[in-house]
Amino acid sequence: MLAACIEELIVVPLPHWRGPNDVFHLMSMVSPIDRDLFLVYAPLLPIPFREALLARGIELIEVPEGEFATLGCNVLALAPRCCVMVAGNPETRTRLRRAGVEVREFGGREICLKGGGGPTCLTRPLVRSPVPR
Numbered sequence: 001m002l003a004a005c006i007e008e009l010i011v012v013p014l015p016h017w018r019g020p021n022d023v024f025h026l027m028s029m030v031s032p033i034d035r036d037l038f039l040v041y042a043p044l045l046p047i048p049f050r051e052a053l054l055a056r057g058i059e060l061i062e063v064p065e066g067e068f069a070t071l072g073c074n075v076l077a078l079a080p081r082c083c084v085m086v087a088g089n090p091e092t093r094t095r096l097r098r099a100g101v102e103v104r105e106f107g108g109r110e111i112c113l114k115g116g117g118g119p120t121c122l123t124r125p126l127v128r129s130p131v132p133r
Contacts, residue, residue, distance in 0.1 A: 012049045027120050031075040033083055033101055039063060039092070041073040061099055064091045070109075074118025078104070084119050086112050 002009060017024045030049075031039040038053060041063045053060060063072040072089035075096075085093065087105040096103050112118050 010049070010052060013046055015044050015046070017044065027074065029073055031073060031077070031083075031120065033061075033075065033077050033096070033099075034080040037061065037081065037099060037101070039073060039075050039096065041068050043068075059099070061092075061095050063089075063095075067092050071112055071118035074112075074120050076119035076123060086118055 012026055014024060014026065029041040029044045033039055036057055037059050038061070040050070040053075040060045042050070042060070043065070050060070067073075067089040070088055071086045072092040075083045075085045075092075077083050081100055082102040082104075083096065084104045084106060085096075086108045088109055093103050093105070106119075108119070108122075112122075
């Protein structure tokens with residue numbers, strides 16, 4: 001079904017985390033910031049997936065333990081090395097900026113933390129242009 005759309009499909013097993021009634025998906029622990037830069041929450045990242053990213057030359061910026069619950073890992077790339085995140089994750093913001101990322105923040109704690117979803121969960125692209133290779 002995806003053969004005409006993608007070059008490679010990587011199946012990533014997800015941790016059980018908080019059980020079958022929890023909404024947990026890959027974007028809960030990884031946010032692509034650029035083709036060669038991802039923001040990750042390492043404690044939940046499956047080792048084979050982490051190794052696949054590193055083998056492709058993707059640099060990983062790790063979200064600190066204390067900022068996972070405040071959606072520090074749920075960051076939306078607006079353009080290569082430009083992203084938006086929920087305000088209140090200062091160490092993650094610092095790590096991104098050290099890597100040359102322009103970081104924009106919004107005060108979404110009320111809707112995001114109570115609703116359990118960050119900037120990636122608040123978007124729905126209708127059309128995406130393919131990235132030139």
